[in-house]
Amino acid sequence: QVQLVESGGGSVQAGGSLSLSCAASGFTFSSYATGWFRRAPGKEREFVAAIGTSAGMEYYVDSVKGRFTISRDNAKNMVYLQMHSLNSEDTAVYYCAAGVTIGTMTSGRGYWGQGTQVTVSS
Secondary structure: OOEEEEEOOEEEEOOOOEEEEEEEEOOOHHHOEEEEEEEOOOOOOEEEEEEOOOOOOEEEOHHHOOOEEEEEEOOOOEEEEEEOOOOHHHOEEEEEEEEOOHHHHHOOOOEEOOOEEEEEEO
16 A cells, blocks of 8 residues: 655744654655645645655745755655744644656645644744
């Protein structure tokens, strides 16, 4: 079965940091673009970051550029999101995703994890 399992969520004070991890299984991870999305209560899902299968293919929503870093370890079938300088706007459920292309992933077609809650307090 295809699985994407997020971990690392929690509560952090504004200005702090959190690192999210996503363990993938059941598909050829190295052939898929991967990324992170988030959904705050009452809001639509928002793209956060993506990393493609080729070097240099990293993308971020403007609001997290310079603060978040996406990375992957194909040998471990893992994708990570390092988050720094967190603020209240970052509070959301964060979801790991994968798709055959970044476009496929961002369109909602592909695989999704169950989500992990990130709460930033002032």
